[in-house]
Amino acid sequence: xxxxxxxxxxxxxxxxxxxxxxxxxxxxxxxxxxxxxxxxxxxxxxxxxxxxxxxxxxxxxxxxxxxxxxxxxxxxxxxxxxxxxxxxxxxxxxxxxxxxxxxxxxxxxxxxxxxxxxxxxxxxxxxxxxxxxxxxxxxxxxxxxxxxxxxxxxxxxxxxxxxxxxxxxxxxxxxxxxxxxxxxxxxxxxxxxxxxxxxxxxxxxxxxxxxxxxxxxxxxxxxxxxxxxxxxxxxxxxxxxxxxxxxxxxxxxxxxxxxxxxxxxxxxxxxxxxxxxxxxxxxx
Numbered sequence: 001x002x003x004x005x006x007x008x009x010x011x012x013x014x015x016x017x018x019x020x021x022x023x024x025x026x027x028x029x030x031x032x033x034x035x036x037x038x039x040x041x042x043x044x045x046x047x048x049x050x051x052x053x054x055x056x057x058x059x060x061x062x063x064x065x066x067x068x069x070x071x072x073x074x075x076x077x078x079x080x081x082x083x084x085x086x087x088x089x090x091x092x093x094x095x096x097x098x099x100x101x102x103x104x105x106x107x108x109x110x111x112x113x114x115x116x117x118x119x120x121x122x123x124x125x126x127x128x129x130x131x132x133x134x135x136x137x138x139x140x141x142x143x144x145x146x147x148x149x150x151x152x153x154x155x156x157x158x159x160x161x162x163x164x165x166x167x168x169x170x171x172x173x174x175x176x177x178x179x180x181x182x183x184x185x186x187x188x189x190x191x192x193x194x195x196x197x198x199x200x201x202x203x204x205x206x207x208x209x210x211x212x213x214x215x216x217x218x219x220x221x222x223x224x225x226x227x228x229x230x231x232x233x234x235x236x237x238x239x240x241x242x243x244x245x246x247x248x249x250x251x252x253x254x255x256x257x258x259x260x261x262x263x264x265x266x267x268x269x270x271x272x273x274x275x276x277x278x279x280x281x282x283x284x
Contacts, residue, residue, distance in 0.1 A: 022046050029249070032056060033083075036129055040065040043080065044072045052079040054245050054255075058137050058269065059262035061129045066266050070259045081245050081255035082262040084141045086200075088244065089237040091213045092142065095204065098211055099146060105208030107147050110178070110186030112139045115199040119161060119192040125168040131157070131190055132272040136176060139188045139202075140272070141257065141265040143178060146204060147186070150268050150284050152179040155276040161193045176272045198233055 003014035015021055018038075022030055022045050030046035032039060032055040040060045046053045047069075059082060060066040073080050086092050098104065114135060120128070128134035132155070143150060157171030165172045172192040179185055202213040215233075231238070248255040268284055275282040 018042055019045055022049055022051065027051065029054070029246075035127060036061050036134070037127060040069055043069050047072050047076050047078045047080065050076065050078060052249055054081050054083065054242065056083040057141070057262070058082075058129070058133055058266050059259065060266065061133065063263070063266060063270055066259075066263045070263060073259050079249060079255055080259055081241075081248070082257050082259075083241065084138060084145075084257050084261070084265070085234050085237040085241050086138055086142050087145060087237075087257065088240040089234055092146075092202070092237075095202070095211045095213055096146060099204070099206075103209055104204060104206030104211055107180075107182070107184050107204055107206045109184060109203075109205040110143055110147055110180075110188075111203040111205075112143070112186070112188045113190075113199055113201040114139050114188070115191035115194045117194050117196075117198045119172065122162070122164045122168050125165060125170050128170070129269075130170050130273050130276075131172070131174050131192070132176070132276065133266070133269045135192075136174070136188055136190045136272065137265050137269045139190070140178075140268040141261065142202065143180075143186055143188070144261070144264055144268070145257075146202075147180050147182070147184055149181040149264075150178050151181050152281055152283050153177065153268065153272045153275050154281040155272045156279075157276045161191070165192075171276065174276065176275075178268075198230070200233060 007014040018034070021027060028051065030051050030053045032042050032053065034042060036058060039055055043053055043055055059069055099107065154177040155174060157174040159165045159171050161172040174190045176188045178188065199215055201215055204211045245255050271282040271284045
């Protein structure tokens with residue numbers, strides 16, 4: 001099984017009961033990489049047990065669940081971090097630093113592309129929360145991180161890759177326009193398949209210059225599973241974010257992104273999904 005294979009890599013003990021694992025006296029930290037629909041209860045169980053948590057994005061499928069997680073974290077004051085690994089990628093971190101130094105002036109426009117090389121299974125799609133929550137939430141988090149609050153979105157979507165997405169209640173191709181509180185505008189392009197490899201790019205234009213975070217390499221083709229594309233492009237970022245998380249625990253520093261950031265990106269994702277269904281702009 002996948003659990004046994006993973007346990008063999010790190011010398012762990014596989015199991016089928018996550019709550020029993022959380023309750024173990026020899027478990028000091030809980031790391032959650034389960035389906036999104038299970039995040040809420042697992043995070044709250046770990047926090048109530050007084051154990052720090054690193055959880056894969058997003059915090060939950062529903063905003064009400066995310067707010068319940070925040071209430072639990074606030075009540076128990078346990079460190080919780082969410083896995084928005086792009087913040088720890090060298091290119092994106094350099095872009096954040098350049099913006100902070102004022103190198104491109106006031107940001108006026110954002111353009112982002114996030115396209116998988118190979119679509120995930122339709123079984124996964126059915127429970128993922130949709131492309132805006134499952135996939136573009138990385139772009140929403142990065143837009144908030146680099147530019148600032150988002151106040152309005154407008155989405156358009158199509159099924160162009162696999163007709164099965166219709167039955168799954170999702171689209172495989174999407175464009176999301178965003179309006180920032182600063183007045184800056186952005187467009188985020190998402191898709192579930194390319195013919196040229198895993199494609200993640202971001203461009204920010206300002207009053208004094210431009211920053212472009214490119215695809216890892218022009219020939220970044222990926223063969224196999226979608227996870228291989230993630231690791232090829234962001235492998236170092238995954239390592240860096242976990243090193244940062246454990247450094248925060250050692251120094252008693254609150255890790256980021258935390259629950260407030262996770263709620264902000266989920267709120268934008270929900271608005272984008274609502275716009276996708278209604279065909280109208282939605283205030284965030």
